[in-house]
Amino acid sequence: MTTTACCTRPTAGTAEPIEAPHGLRPEQLAQQILDGHRLHADEALALLRSPDADTFTLVAAASRLRHHHRGTQVKLNYLVSLKTGLCPEDCTYCSQRLGTDAQILKYTWLKPEQAVEQAGHGVAAGARRVCLVASGTGPAERDVDRVGTIAARLKQEHPQVEVCACLGLLKENQADRLRDAGVDAYNHNLNTARSHYPEICSTHTYEDRLATIGRAVDAGLSPCSGLIVGMGETDEQLVEALFALRELDADSVPVNFLMPFDGTPLAGRWELTPLACLRILAVARMTCPDKEIRIAAGREMHLRSLQAVALQVADSLFLGDYLTSEGQGAQDDLTMIRDAGFTVVGAQVPDSRSDSPTTRRRGAGTEAAPNA
Numbered sequence: 001m002t003t004t005a006c007c008t009r010p011t012a013g014t015a016e017p018i019e020a021p022h023g024l025r026p027e028q029l030a031q032q033i034l035d036g037h038r039l040h041a042d043e044a045l046a047l048l049r050s051p052d053a054d055t056f057t058l059v060a061a062a063s064r065l066r067h068h069h070r071g072t073q074v075k076l077n078y079l080v081s082l083k084t085g086l087c088p089e090d091c092t093y094c095s096q097r098l099g100t101d102a103q104i105l106k107y108t109w110l111k112p113e114q115a116v117e118q119a120g121h122g123v124a125a126g127a128r129r130v131c132l133v134a135s136g137t138g139p140a141e142r143d144v145d146r147v148g149t150i151a152a153r154l155k156q157e158h159p160q161v162e163v164c165a166c167l168g169l170l171k172e173n174q175a176d177r178l179r180d181a182g183v184d185a186y187n188h189n190l191n192t193a194r195s196h197y198p199e200i201c202s203t204h205t206y207e208d209r210l211a212t213i214g215r216a217v218d219a220g221l222s223p224c225s226g227l228i229v230g231m232g233e234t235d236e237q238l239v240e241a242l243f244a245l246r247e248l249d250a251d252s253v254p255v256n257f258l259m260p261f262d263g264t265p266l267a268g269r270w271e272l273t274p275l276a277c278l279r280i281l282a283v284a285r286m287t288c289p290d291k292e293i294r295i296a297a298g299r300e301m302h303l304r305s306l307q308a309v310a311l312q313v314a315d316s317l318f319l320g321d322y323l324t325s326e327g328q329g330a331q332d333d334l335t336m337i338r339d340a341g342f343t344v345v346g347a348q349v350p351d352s353r354s355d356s357p358t359t360r361r362r363g364a365g366t367e368a369a370p371n372a
């Protein structure tokens with residue numbers, strides 16, 4: 001395995017080698033994209049491999065596209081895990097795969113009233129979209145009925161909210177039934193490049209995933225499909241995956257950063273840096289300039305103090321907790337969004353300033369331990 005000079009991402013792999021052009025200027029490229037240019041693979045690769053010192057130049061360029069297409073808005077999404085754990089699939093990145101000893105919550109289907117009550121917390125905090133997620137290969141017919149009931153009740157209580165379902169692989173007509181029940185969108189991530197897919201899952205295929213997204217699109221559901229980065233994919237494979245998402249024309253593109261749970265095959269894998277995450281988000285924006293680019297799971301542990309900078313290129317994030325891990329406090333997210341000069345779609349974010357500094361009671365002149 002070889003690594004690039006600018007980050008720890010591996011570059012050797014099975015994807016087609018791409019020659020990166022030299023002297024690429026991100027700001028010129030952003031202007032060309034605004035004028036109708038579609039990013040080429042060699043350009044995407046060069047941007048992805050920008051040195052750390054040039055990352056903020058790249059962010060500034062991608063930010064022009066973000067502001068042109070999405071303004072200052074940030075869309076908040078709220079996950080409700082309807083059923084967690086004990087999945088028969090073997091996705092290597094997933095803490096819910098069968099046989100894992102990841103110490104996560106495991107439970108079967110929430111009752112509709114429990115799901116609606118959970119969703120209400122996110123809606124009250126400003127979420128515009130509720131994502132109803134269930135572990136498993138795909139829904140049985142009665143599961144589609146369950147989710148349909150929840151979606152209908154959610155729409156009744158919160159008519160302004162979009163409902164997205166994420167239930168795994170769909171069979172014939174299931175997407176139509178979800179749509180008829182009031183579901184607006186369907187999430188099914190491509191996760192990684194076709195050329196990398198056999199490395200991360202053996203129980204279903206990349207083509208299975210494409211077929212499900214196709215069913216959702218055919219039913220008129222808004223397609224939501226994205227990535228998990230940091231799973232050993234090469235830079236070329238990351239470009240391959242981003243370009244596949246562009247071809248899919250998904251309305252929203254969640255970018256997840258691998259959370260390497262103990263008890264999963266990818267435990268201990270750590271390939272990302274905060275600056276590398278920014279570059280990936282910026283290249284996602286330049287590849288899919290007018291789409292909802294969503295910062296998804298893993299942002300807290302991988303972007304860390306640069307989360308607010310990531311909002312310069314991404315226009316969407318999950319509020320609250322993820323499926324099996326806890327997220328940053330919702331109030332902290334709202335403060336971050338407001339402080340960075342953004343607005344929340346469909347919600348007012350109150351100013352959370354504190355009026356007086358905290359008086360020092362530790363360190364020099366006290367018996368208490370200092371702050372550092």
Ligand code: SF4
Nearest residue numbers: 087089091094097135
């Ligand atoms: S199908 Fe979904 S829940 Fe099951 S192991 Fe894969 S990612 Fe996890």
